[in-house]
Amino acid sequence: MEELGLSDVEAFLAVARARGFRGAAVQGGVSASALSAALRRLEARLGVRLLNRTTRSVTPTEAGQRLLERLGPLVGEIGSALDSINAYRESPTGTLRLNVPSIVARHILPSIATRFLRAHPGITLDVITDDAFVDVLAAGCDAGIRYEERVERDMIAMPIGPRxxxxxxxxxxxxxxxxxxxxxxxxxxxxxxxxxxxxxxxxxxxxxxxxxxxxxxxxxxxxxxxxxxxxxxxxxxxxxxxxxxxxxxxxxxxxxxxxxxxxxxxxxxSGPLLYYPSRAHMPAPLRAFVDFIKAEGAQRGDGEVRRTT
Structure with a gap:
């Protein structure tokens, strides 16, 4: 069998998780046509259809669902392993994707983002403004900012901005x-x-x-x-x-x-909270942002809370 390309596998995972090419393209910052081409290459190499495509939806086939379940964790580990190299840099690099409500994007995050990006010039901050209740991981984001009653369960949460x-x-x-x-x-x-x-x-x-x-x-x-x-x-x-x-x-x-x-x-x-999943290997840009917010919060006496209910 021809050698598989990791980028094609990642394209399949992105489309399967987003249940669509457009959503996966927005989350990944690539074109839908590039994702479609990657998926065609992967299906041709494997000799099996992985996704059922209609004009309204994209869903995994039985083979695609099995591949999604098996490869998802492995690709995540590869990403974590590559990201761990950031620990050897003087300043971490990479993209931090945040999902935030409009009030935070307009009036709270700008000054925080400016200070953070000046301290970490190697990081790109990708801010998605969304007032709806979302699953940040399913939305392709590293973390979110919401008010307490709308923070997802089983997340680490900490104050950010005004108390x-x-x-x-x-x-x-x-x-x-x-x-x-x-x-x-x-x-x-x-x-x-x-x-x-x-x-x-x-x-x-x-x-x-x-x-x-x-x-x-x-x-x-x-x-x-x-x-x-x-x-x-x-x-x-x-x-x-x-x-x-x-x-x-x-x-x-x-x-x-x-x-x-x-x-x-x-x-x-109460003011907004930064929340993110508990991970054994946190992406370096997210770790840098969490540490930055903790340092600023320590000056105000803020703390970190673990939400489990």
């Missing part, structure tokens, strides 16, 4: 002049509210807290959107009250385009 954040409600001065300023969260049912829809399709519930009392509101209003830019612009235009991360509204609050309301009810919550 506390808060949601704020705000409206344009013109809106408040025309409709009045609410004094209690319950009064929001009589106001026009600008609502947010998550990628899952769920519409956000507004939650407020004061002296241990929590009030949840399902608002109504003229706009329901999935992009914060549209929501903020609508609020500035005076269409209604907005409720979101304080960081997203800071410029408008600072210049007076928006005014805070229900300030004594602003809910605080």
């Amino acid at each position: 506390l954040q808060r949601f704020v409600a705000a409206a344009a001065p013109a809106y408040l002049a025309a409709h009045g300023r609410p004094s209690r969260p319950q009064e929001l049912v009589d106001h026009a509210c600008i609502r947010h829809r998550f990628p899952s399709g769920v519409v956000a519930v507004w939650e407020f807290e004061r002296r241990g009392k929590i009030v949840r509101i399902r608002p109504d209003g003229p706009l329901l959107a999935s992009t914060t830019e549209m929501e903020v612009e609508a609020a500035v235009a005076g269409l209604g009250i907005i409720h979101t991360f304080e960081e997203l509204l800071q410029p408008q609050l600072a210049n007076g385009a928006l005014e805070p309301v229900l300030e004594e009810w602003c809910q605080r919550f």
Whole structure:
């Protein structure tokens, strides 16, 4: 049998795990046509079809599933062995792929990424912005950043960025002049509210807290959107009250385009967590990033937590 190429095997594994050429291409930073060509070469050399392809899906054949189960761990060990050479470098090299929500990508990660990349010029940071709940490994990422209630199970998690954040409600001065300023969260049912829809399709519930009392509101209003830019612009235009991360509204609050309301009810919550799987051989770029975040966290007294439930 003709000698198999490791790159062709890796292409098969990527497509089989992603269940598609397009997804595997995005994760691997290669073209779908290159992956397709690699798979054809591998199937020709083995003399057996490994993947069933339709216009809607890609699934392993029985032979492909068996090869996936046998080769997956072996290729992973090869990758770990090659990556271990990084330990002999003065500074590690390679790509670190992170999956993060948009609020983190815009307002928390940029300054951290800048400091990290200056300290590790041999590392490329590949940031995938995704507000949905994802399996970071299945998505081809080394680690993810999420808030505590959305961190995957059986992961190592550690604080990254601010330890506390808060949601704020705000409206344009013109809106408040025309409709009045609410004094209690319950009064929001009589106001026009600008609502947010998550990628899952769920519409956000507004939650407020004061002296241990929590009030949840399902608002109504003229706009329901999935992009914060549209929501903020609508609020500035005076269409209604907005409720979101304080960081997203800071410029408008600072210049007076928006005014805070229900300030004594602003809910605080724990900041984001960096999470990653427990691995015997952690990729060098991820190890460098974890050590970097630990060092910064030690200055604030932050710690690492192991999530097992």
